[in-house]
Amino acid sequence: MKLTFWSALVFLLSTADFSAAASSSKDKKPLKPCTARSPTTDRFFDLNPLHRTGAEKGKKSKEEEEGSWHAKGYDYGANFTINFCGAVVEELDNVKELDKDMWKNVSAFYKKGDRQYAIGLENSEPVFRGRKLVLNYTGGSLCPSTKSRRHIQGPASLPPREIVDDDPNDDDKHKEHKGDKRRKSTVISLLCESDPLAKTSVSFVAAVEDCVYFFEGRSPYACGKVEAESQALGPGGVFGVIVLIAILVYLVGGCVYQRTVMHQRGWRQLPNYQMWASIGRFIVDMFIILTSSCARFLPSRRGYSRVSLGADNGRRGRRNDDENRLIDNLDEEWDD
Known part of the structure; x- marks a missing residue:
């Protein structure tokens, strides 16, 4: 199980590194101004x-x-x-x-x-x-x-060249x-x-x-420096992605192992099923304990009393009276 988990994790991380290297080898993004x-x-x-x-306005900086x-x-x-x-x-x-x-x-x-x-x-x-x-x-x-610049003249025997306006082939004129x-x-x-x-x-x-x-x-x-590559995800995001990949590898690899090697079915295909089941039962028990202990602090209903009605209620009342009378007699005999 451990071998399957770690091998799958190493494979995914190496794939991620390869894709990152491939993306960095592509054309770099356009540069920012300046x-x-x-x-x-x-x-x-x-x-x-x-x-x-x-x-x-109103603020002068250095x-x-x-x-x-x-x-x-x-x-x-x-x-x-x-x-x-x-x-x-x-x-x-x-x-x-x-x-x-x-x-x-x-x-x-x-x-x-x-x-x-x-x-x-x-x-x-x-x-x-x-x-x-x-x-x-x-x-x-x-x-x-x-015309306002100082013109450098050639030999005295060579007069300046005359520019003809209607000569379309004269590039010097243009x-x-x-x-x-x-x-x-x-x-x-x-x-x-x-x-x-x-x-x-x-x-x-x-x-x-x-x-x-x-x-x-x-x-x-x-002087220049090494260009810092801009990341789409921050350090927290990268760590979260790694944790998510590890969880997926754990679940998928564990389920495959339990089903193919251990021949488990149903929920027992989950890796470390007994451990997770005990954790679930512990959470349920703690919830019941907390809710039952908090029930004592709930306000009780006030302003109402039970009213005894009917033959059964009358019999219960007489029975209680007989019991009280018997207790009183026993007390008197004890005193004597």
């Missing part, structure tokens, strides 16, 4: 702690007081304000060359004078470029026109016009800061033609 998984090391990166949000992340521009002539995977905390009121309804989606900007220049709209999908974790913002303010419609974008390269006491920092690296801005961020959250 998270990434390295294709080379399979480490999990969660940048949500770097995202700063505004406090509720993040609200500090605002978004800041980076000094040094020789660029302006400082930058950046947030990770979301819009900046600061309220923008004068963003150049960007629709007003998009101001609330700006994730990086700089300010010159009383004007603000967006260098990217929010994006919550970090990606990997090889082993580099990168966050890219696009769709900011318009880049400066090509690229030239499309260049005037480009918008500012931001690339943030995130590096691991292994020092646990170090804080997250963002540094400005370079700007290409006042159109593409490169930043470097260092943070402990960019």
